[in-house]
Amino acid sequence: MALFGKLKAGGFMDEIRCDEPSYLIWKWHPNGSQTGDNNRENAIRWGSSLRVKEGEVAVFVYNQKNGVMQDFIKGPCDQILKTENLPVLASVVGLAYEGGTPFQAEVYFINMARVIQVPFAVPFFDLYDPRFLDFGVPTAVRGKLTFNIADYREFIKLHRLTNFDLNAFQTQIRDAVSRYVKGVVANAPAEKNIPVVQIERDIPRINELIEADVKSRFENDFGVNITAIDINAIEVDKSSEGYIQLKSVTQDIAAATVQAQSEVNIKNLHDQQKINAENMEETMRIQREEAQYAQRKETESSHFAAYQLEKQAEVGIAGANALGQMGINGGTEMSGGGGLNPAGMMAGMAMGGAIGQNMAGMMNNMMGGVQQLTQQGTTPPPVVTTMYHVAVNGQATGPFDMATLSPMILAGTLTKETLIWKQGMENWVAAGTVQELQSLFNVGTTPIPPVPPTL
Structure with missing residues (x-):
């Protein structure tokens, strides 16, 4: 119904x-x-x-x-x-x-549709910076509050409609908002780290803090909906003794902080420059060494044949010296009868001389080949030379080519029973069983005359 x-x-x-x-x-x-x-x-x-x-x-x-x-x-x-x-x-x-x-x-x-605006003003009160509680700065706040009734049932519960007076109600609203705003502004320096001497520059942030605090309070206390709070001004009495003293202290601290920060920045800059210089020096050194190494390798690559000849000559000379020394040592050993070993001495000298001659011939041939290649601008394939390793006193020596083995046979240090080996053989074999060496053993030799006994 x-x-x-x-x-x-x-x-x-x-x-x-x-x-x-x-x-x-x-x-x-x-x-x-x-x-x-x-x-x-x-x-x-x-x-x-x-x-x-x-x-x-x-x-x-x-x-x-x-x-x-x-x-x-x-x-x-x-x-x-x-x-x-x-x-x-x-x-x-x-x-x-x-x-x-x-x-x-x-x-x-x-x-329900009416929106009411109530201006308010918080008279001067002392505002303190939490770092300097000895200096109170007189501060005032002015603004405007806008509200309406959103929940009429809740509004009626909080107010007697019979004796309701709009002017008295606005006065209550004005007193309450002034009280709430004063509390927010007074706590802002400590809770939000806002310097007192700069608080008048931070009105938007203060406004947000007041809106968040006042909105819920007015809904609970008065049953009204806050639509806007506008802080028109935050006035600081800059002629007061508290403000002058606080300003002086904060300026000194700010100046000292700036100076300290500048010194730190300068030191950091010098340290960074020093590090950069050291890094640059090390980088240039590495680059210089790498450039020299690359240049040296490029030179070796450009003259590879001469470089190879040089290294082979060094190896050959060292081998000849070692082998000649071995012959000398063998020649100075005493025989069972207490005499010298002329055969060992002659063998060592012969082998050393043969290797020396062989290396000299190789060097002459390679130098001639290098000159010829330099003139022609082409590199011929290497000459295949058969090389043999010779077992001497249970140790492998060599490798030696045919020209080196021939004087060794003449000296008697290489016989048909001497074990030799070349690349491709599975095991060491007697020199006399190698077909390509038989021609060296068939060459007639003049026997060495005996050494007359010493009187």
């Missing part, structure tokens, strides 16, 4: 509506009623019409023995009032009131 019937022309006693151009809370009075005459002032007759505009809420308040009861009608609404269809009224009004007897109810209109 509907709360109200359709609006009909005529047949109603009163028209319940609010025509105030600007209001927050407004109480309706019947036509002809006088303030203070509660029976007539609050008497509502059956058949009256109710008109509630968009953004308004009509509140019917019934005072009963068991407490205050309320009915809420949100706009828009334009209907004829039927007492039996008001939910609360149906339970508190007896049958004797049906059919036109007035019932007692207070009607209030709440403007």
